[in-house]
Amino acid sequence: AYARAVTLDPAFEYCTNWLVDLELDAGELDRADEYLTRALAHEPSAFLLARRVLICGKRKQRAEAIDVFRKTLEQPQPNAWPINAGLETLIELGAEAEAIEALRTASIRQGGEVACEKFIEICAAKGHWVDGEAHLQKTQGSVRHAGLQQLLRSMAERGQGERVLALTKRRREELAGDPLTWGVAGYALCSLPLTRLNGIQWM
Numbered sequence: 001a002y003a004r005a006v007t008l009d010p011a012f013e014y015c016t017n018w019l020v021d022l023e024l025d026a027g028e029l030d031r032a033d034e035y036l037t038r039a040l041a042h043e044p045s046a047f048l049l050a051r052r053v054l055i056c057g058k059r060k061q062r063a064e065a066i067d068v069f070r071k072t073l074e075q076p077q078p079n080a081w082p083i084n085a086g087l088e089t090l091i092e093l094g095a096e097a098e099a100i101e102a103l104r105t106a107s108i109r110q111g112g113e114v115a116c117e118k119f120i121e122i123c124a125a126k127g128h129w130v131d132g133e134a135h136l137q138k139t140q141g142s143v144r145h146a147g148l149q150q151l152l153r154s155m156a157e158r159g160q161g162e163r164v165l166a167l168t169k170r171r172r173e174e175l176a177g178d179p180l181t182w183g184v185a186g187y188a189l190c191s192l193p194l195t196r197l198n199g200i201q202w203m
Contacts, residue, residue: 062095
């Protein structure tokens with residue numbers, strides 16, 4: 001049924017994604033690539049391009065995977081799957097540094113909210129708190145707020161009460177400029193014993 005659908009409409013992305021996944025599971029890389037090539041000829045998307053990164057990964061095509069991952073990041077990101085899939089593939093290929101640098105670049109663009117969240121998440125996982133916050137100075141608007149929210153969540157998840165307290169004091173006015181960011185700050189404060197009283201006062 002999926003094959004019939006893309007025969008009638010090669011741009012039908014939903015069916016293309018299913019077909020590509022089925023072919024990848026079966027180890028049919030050439031057939032998966034054919035479906036992608038047809039769909040991408042009509043309109044690229046993060047989901048299609050991320051699947052091409054997966055194919056490059058299975059073929060051990062390191063340079064090609066990096067290039068396609070960069071193109072993936074240029075597309076709108078409805079959710080984090082394309083970035084996560086591409087990042088995992090590049091790490092397996094030994095190209096983590098290139099992947100993170102591509103994320104760094106994408107995370108300062110307009111529309112780079114998901115990329116910024118992922119970049120901040122990586123900074124937090126590596127303990128690069130100062131670098132992560134400094135990076136946010138290069139962002140604007142909703143991208144910066146997405147990054148701030150992720151920074152606060154990461155600090156809370158890792159028990160960084162003193163960092164949460166310092167960040168909320170240092171950036172209080174900025175955090176108050178967006179209702180969701182303000183709420184995430186309150187959650188971060190309330191979730192940690194050290195800052196719970198501050199969180200009650202914050203909210």
